[in-house]
Amino acid sequence: MTQKSSESPKQALFAQFAAVAKAVAHPHRLALLEQLAQGERSVELLADRVHLSIANASQHLQHMRQAGLVSGRRDGKFVFYRLTDDSVLDLLAAIQRVAERNLAEVDRVVRGYFNDRDSMEPVSRAELLERMKLGLVTVLDVRPADEFALGHLPGALNVQLGELERRLTKLNKSKEIVAYCRGPYCVLSYEAVALLRARGFKVRRLQDGLPEWRAAGLPVETTTQRL
Amino acid sequence: MTQKSSESPKQALFAQFAAVAKAVAHPHRLALLEQLAQGERSVELLADRVHLSIANASQHLQHMRQAGLVSGRRDGKFVFYRLTDDSVLDLLAAIQRVAERNLAEVDRVVRGYFNDRDSMEPVSRAELLERMKLGLVTVLDVRPADEFALGHLPGALNVQLGELERRLTKLNKSKEIVAYCRGPYCVLSYEAVALLRARGFKVRRLQDGLPEWRAAGLPVETTTQRL
DNA sequence: CCATCATTCAACAGATTTATTGAATAATGC
């Protein structure tokens, strides 16, 4: 982590860039970052969500802090971590894109969710915006209620995965549904799409999650609006 | 590298994404990728440029191939590697951006090249295009001649770092100079800017390198045009 | 088919990373 200044500047730069890459190169850390993409979180909550021991989560967070990916703020007994920058979201999205395009294995995993690969094409932000204006789509937010309450796409319905089946009848079968959830990594939306499609709905998922939507300066609602 | 299918799909995805990140999380591999961003290269040439043993370079390349970052093609005795996809360029650029924004250490290294930090602001592709049309800038390509011959920005001058000082007098001091070289990581352009600025020229560097320019679908010249 | 060259493979030691444990620090409320 500490760099020798004896190296050539070029090598020193590469070493620094590699340090950034290393900081995201671990499944647990990616999971932590996905959580943090939703907003500030305490160490305890993060550890719980990602199923890590507190000490381990703390260690990973510190590692990422050293690399400049996250920063921590102490408030009373708690330390709240957050992403330092929107550029971190870009990085996560870039990793996902490379993985999706290049890795047969990701394909295999994703295919487990979908019968028909072609129709899993995600909807871009721009396309969704346009179709929302025309009233053509039902926007579905599949995140937990507390995250939804803190901000969601305008007019979105919040239905968690577990409740989805029960509430199916209330969904308009003629409108296309667009599901979204967290960051670039959220798998909930994949699962929701798979479930709804199996029931005959026309569903796609949003390319990115809420953090990217927010980062793009698009409108976010905070009022709860339930099915 | 090989993944247990016993994991939850979510964990499996994270593991795959982490594998991609790991594949770029090493200074030597970043150096190799920078070379590959210029175009196909044989293992031997890569090993030489990055100062690695052949076996070591081969190992790193295979590692990256497994992660889907590069792909190899055999032609006679040689194996030529190339980036599988433009999405890899995005990933490299994203890493650099995070590092530049967040890491004090990168700052320190870069500052070693520049006296005056504010004026090191890079020029965006769009801005450069516009100023090129208006004839306001001299575009300077500081890559080796062979790379230049294979493609460069329209009207660019090719002067390598070593020759730069000798050819100074032929540069128009009233026009702004924009220097560029390889990918997002190329340090040559930083050095060129530092040198020229020390001589009183008005210089900035292009935000990205040639690969990004090409990937954006912008025009590339192949005729050699010398100072 | 043999010699040569480019690349890959296999095996090993050395270095780095990770998860776990238990102790240390920091802030709070009584």
Add this chain to the structure above:
DNA sequence: GCATTATTCAATAAATCTGTTGAATGATGG
């Protein structure tokens, strides 16, 4: 001050990653 809670630190063992070496493979040309 003292007990409690949240987080960090330190030490350790297990796992993984790196670079080197020398041998194996694949392709070419005589």
